[in-house]
Amino acid sequence: MLSLPRYRIESRKTKALLRSIIKYLIVIVVAVIPLIPVWIMYLWLIMQSFSPKVNLGIIPLGFTLNNWRFLWSPLKMGLKTYPNIWPITINTLLIALGVSGIVVLISTLGGYALSRMEFAGRTGMMKFIIALHAFPSVILLIALFIILNKLGLYGKGYVTLLGITLVKAGLEIPMASWIIKGFFDAIPWDVEWAALVDGCTRWRLWRSIVLPLVLPGIGAISIFSFLSGWSEFLLVFTYVKDEAYYTLPVLIYHMIGEYKMVDWGLLAALGLFFTIPTIIFFSTSQKLLLRIYVGGVKG
């Protein structure tokens, strides 16, 4: 190879350089360009919410906090006054925390059983979980209504929200169990056996050895289920009739839905307010979430 003439090596170098430039260009076209509209949307949201008027959607003309007035005064839309934002935020938070609490508790137990224990119908159950996920909750609305009604979990303020939390958690648990099962699978049997030999009971083993090793997984499913509870719209929209028990997504819907005159500035501010938990979670737990695809134990 060393005996190649100098000019040929030069031309190969140029070719290699060209090739890598083309590679980068392809990456830019495929990955960066599709992101531009998304960034523009976010920019629009921010500009719109802090400025009385904008040009071309994203160039602000002046600064105002008027659009954020809902934080300290009742929310008025046309002739109608909606409840204060804070109780509604708390409603949303209750559902989100409730969902993630229930999901974490049940999925970590269920996922462990799916991963580690032999029982009749285990494989069938796992297939069924995936199948379950194919059905949207819309088709369950009527059946769920009847069930909630019979259980006395409908039309009674916070009790209704509890009912919704249970339903939402129920819908989230299968997938969360499936995700956390992957984390349990990644723990070698040896580690569990070692703990049993060291003197653990099965419960102690689960608590002291297994759970700490799937913490990234628990983090992931709690964030996912929290956000899914936070942004739940359909169930609240269908089952909650009393405005005092609205949640943020439903409130935002009403901001658009009821009048022809839409206050875009207010809507943008509400939208940003709604995304705050999402932004907090993703910026603090990015590494955790990425590990879902990398998997559990690191030796």
Added chain:
Amino acid sequence: MVKVVLKEVSKYFGKVRAVDNLNLEIKDGEFVALLGPSGCGKTTTLLMIAGIYKPTKGRIYFDNEDITDLPPKDRNIGMVFQSYALYPHMTVYNNIAFPLKLKKTPKHVIHEKVVKVARLLRIDNLLDRKPSQLSGGQQQRVALARALVKEPDVLLLDEPLSNLDAKLRIYMRAELKRLQKELKVTTIYVTHDQVEAMSMADRIAVMNQGKLQQYAEPNILYDKPANIFVAGFIGNPPMNFIEGSIMEVNGEYYFDSGVFKLKIHRSLGEMISSKTEEAILGFRPEHIKLVTTKAPNAIKGIVYVVEPLGRDMVVNIKVNDTIIKALASPEIQLTPGQQIYIILDERKIHFFNKSTGEAIV
């Protein structure tokens, strides 16, 4: 320290018989190796003794007490796994202290014991680290410390040296043996490495396909293998085997391989032919004498390949279609293709029944 007895123990996984009717007695303070190729059921046996697997049939006793149905935590055993199985989220100190914490040992006693065992294994400078910050050899010592800290009645070791590099393995071999003799703890050691088993164990249980092949002291396994499997498994390079039949001509006995005839002693010939006609001749590479000139009762062959090992060399000799391995001193000059004669020491040859594989002599 206890005596461990396995009585007619079997373990089936579905239709697979991982362990089949195993009888084994391990004396108090003895170091026993379970030796066999992978998948022979040795680890399954160990896990049954640990209480992680339940035997399908049979009972296990510690000092005449039936512990078959006891969970692992009530057996007072220490175990080291091939992967070490350290708890990744705990420091070395907490890893070692964990068994004691579960026993609700007072804190100052835990501290004393952890430091003591860490000193014994020379890991006392690593107590604050996490397992991921340790080298393989250090992890192995931590695993051993964790197994020893609770002063177990039985120490179970599942291929503890196989993940170490060659040099460390040889060092740890002696270290482990010394430790075991010092602590006098009944030890069961699973390995597929016959050198490890031979060099460390008081007795070796050779297993194959779930069945116990032979259970004896290392030198007996080597000198008097019970069957062709043990003969071929113990020793490196392995024993040479040649199939043939025993024939009698004019009151003299010969082993006839079809290619050569080997004259054997009358009493030996009578003994073999009383049991079988088809026999397998076995002899170890180190019991072969090589000569370059024709000699009586020598087998003629051609030098095929010579593998020098430094201290000695392995000579591969082609006798018709079979390759025979012989150990020779490196002083002999041999070139491939050269004619050579093999002389066997009749006191050190083995005969096996061809149909059953059992040793005759």
